């Protein structure tokens with residue numbers, strides 16, 4: 001998989017629904033068919049590889065992650081959870097093990113959201129947080145939509161997204177931070193996710209010649225954006241376990257000799273604690289209002305995405321903890337600050353995550369690396385936990401069926 005979209009520095013570039021992502025999907029589907037899985041694709045381009053159970057009336061135990069990457073991504077983020085799932089299917093075939101409940105390996109479309117904001121889009125539609133119309137209409141900077149790109153790649157489908165019961169969803173993923181490595185633990189049991197709030201900000205200034213206009217009369221939207229970004233950084237440091245970043249900026253007209261009349265950018269706030277997220281957002285809005293007055297420039301602010309904080313299913317986190325202990329792996333509980341498909345899936349099925357260490361805490365980086373022994377430990381915890389649920393679905397059945405996706 002790493003050979004597709006390989007970068008010069010040893011990473012991967014498979015932006016969602018590009019030709020590279022398509023080649024990755026096709027390779028994966030070929031592998032799944034060779035492993036005797038039934039492959040289906042829904043209208044969001046989410047891929048499901050199914051291994052039937054002995055009781056066809058049971059909903060599936062689902063696991064998986066994503067194959068798309070950021071432009072300078074690594075080989076492990078997302079890919080580990082997908083390929084570990086495939087390895088599980090092959091291992092069960094080799095060992096001639098049948099499960100009562102079917103197993104489904106999911107590859108979610110546009111998890112990273114670099115090309116089509118927001119991220120985790122395929123799982124959001126599946127779990128009912130976003131409509132299919134919203135999902136298919138997301139556009140990249142060139143104006144191409146998710147729906148158009150799915151059709152171009154031959155992935156247009158009429159299969160309903162979600163709306164069917166899932167017994168449980170488990171996601172194996174690399175940690176993307178240094179906590180497991182620093183504490184010498186092989187396995188992280190993710191008990192939940194922090195709150196995430198995404199904003200789009202547009203500062204409206206006035207285009208003009210860079211020379212003659214006196215400084216006091218200028219309305220430079222890029223200067224306005226700079227002041228907002230610095231304030232967002234301050235807010236990201238001020239509320240306990242908080243984070244913030246601006247990671248995209250679009251300056252217009254972005255040429256020499258013209259003071260920028262309009263600057264658009266995003267701000268991403270995170271906090272593990274809802275109690276602290278509320279004042280963070282209030283501080284941000286008050287700050288925007290003050291800066292808009294001081295600089296005499298209109299500033300539009302729009303929150304376009306929110307999720308979390310989320311608590312994963314305690315029965316599943318308990319099972320993962322027990323399994324990691326039984327297999328002899330040192331483990332600790334974590335709360336994820338990154339976004340993952342399991343966070344969306346938790347809305348329609350009991351969900352949880354297993355994490356394994358990222359070397360030096362690096363991720364979304366071409367140098368991203370997880371040792372093979374750690375990948376193996378994570379895959380074994382996933383396999384043993386999935387088997388336990390798939391063999392005794394009664395453990396979860398009652399609870400999950402009440403929470404079927406809309």
Ligand SMILES: [Zn+2]
Pocket residue numbers: 066077078111173
């Ligand atoms: Zn990921």
